Amino acid sequence: MSHSTPISPRALRPSSPVRERVLTTTRLRENGVTAADANERCRPGGPWQRLLPGVFLLRPGPPTPEERLHAALLYTARPPSARTAPRVPAQPGSPEPRAHRPSADALITGLAALALHGFSCAPPLPSLGTIDVLVPRLRRLRSAGCVRIVRTTVLPAPVFVAGVPVAAVPRALADAVAELTDAEAVRALLTEAVRRGYCEPRSVVEELTAARLLDRPYVVDAVDSLVAEGRAIAENRLYRMVFEHGLPDPVWNVELRLPGGPHLGALDAYWPEQAVAVELETRTPLQEADDVRASERTRRREHLERLGVTVVHITPRKLRDAMEQQATIVRTALMAANDRDPAAYVVVLPRS
Structure with a gap:
């Protein structure tokens, strides 16, 4: 097979879905592309590029946020032999029916997850140099490229945002706060979580406690503001309950x-x-x-x-x-x- 032969006509079309542009070594091999051929195509000036170990983008140029997310999930997915559903969840732009959504091997968490949840004070996905991915503690994975591995004893149930499996807001907040040292950024994230109704203060404090983050003074200060904000919102809802329900x-x-x-x-x-x-x-x-x-x-x-x-x-x-x-x-x-x-x-x- 020559190096210039595409793996399929559809796979290299600009309009093809993200999942057809970002493929693993295994998928390439299934389509007749050897490791040597893939490496050849990833040489400087070549038509492909390696985003992560064993994960390739079948086009030149900077990867889109969707392509980076898909690459991160492919990199952290279990080998097909170790899981019952080898498919990786669809990315933004190609929603998948709820009934057919697979279980997740890994979850996007931290700031990337908060951006997907819609937090206005979280950096937008294109500006994030690192994507945090939550995986079970015993998985043999290392941080690489744009992916930072975050380990957990038990992988929580995924929340699907535009088809992407992400951690629920309280867990994503805890993983984001663990990497932040800016007190104002921490306060802004926690306040937005409660003010915009993403979650209640209690669930956030539970996750911060489990992550042993309450020994940081700036986190404690932010939690105090979070609790005060949550109480004010609850009081307002109580007023509404009385008046709206007669x-x-x-x-x-x-x-x-x-x-x-x-x-x-x-x-x-x-x-x-x-x-x-x-x-x-x-x-x-x-x-x-x-x-x-x-x-x-x-x-x-x-x-x-x-x-x-x-x-x-x-x-x-x-x-x-x-x-x-x-x-x-x-x-x-x-x-x-x-x-x-x-x-x-x-x-x-x-x-x-």
Whole structure:
């Protein structure tokens, strides 16, 4: 076979899909192209180029972002003999039906994944010199070229963005933060994740904790801002829930005390006539792990129940994903007040 013979007419057409322009040594061999022939075509001035070990771009010129992503996934894919589905997921521009999407051997993560998820403060794909790829810990792979290998004990389920298997936002954030030293960049990424509804603060803190990144002061500062941002968004959703679903007006952000007695706790919304309260569950895993605070919280909850106060606990995620259902729960608690014994008298004060 001569060096000038293409592997197929379709493979070298400029309009062909990315998956036909970026091929592995194995695929080339299946089409009659030997390793020596491929190397010859990749000489300076040749028609092909080697993007990564064993991965070739069948055209000259700089690779597109889609071609780089496809090359990264081909490089990190398991050998066909080690997996049941040898195909690599389609790239942007060639979507694949959900029912036919294969399981992923590796996931795009870090800044590249955040760019695919649509983060405005993440660098665009063409400007990224490195593509982070998440693989199982025991895979025998090394970082090479534009690919940086990130290892994990268990590969999480993929999220497909334009056909590309990527890590979910919380994991992608943790992998991005692990490589960043710019405090403002970290803060911007975490804030955008919550502000634009990509995820809740809790899931981000869980991933940052698992990655052991909370010993970095600038990450801790960013997490504090993240939690504050998340709480403000949750409070706004709670206001919307009350007004959009026709609930009676509560008193907002109050503290309860017994007359002349101790502090009973702060609540986000309270209906005094029905003795029903709503408390947003915005604690992070670190706060939940504080045994002293957790015990105090349990005692306070039990005390309110003994006094006849019904407390409805709502998570930010439930407010985001099932607001109508949460409104129904609160409405049911308000309606049930008539069937309960009157609650003890408590003093309602503005939250300090």
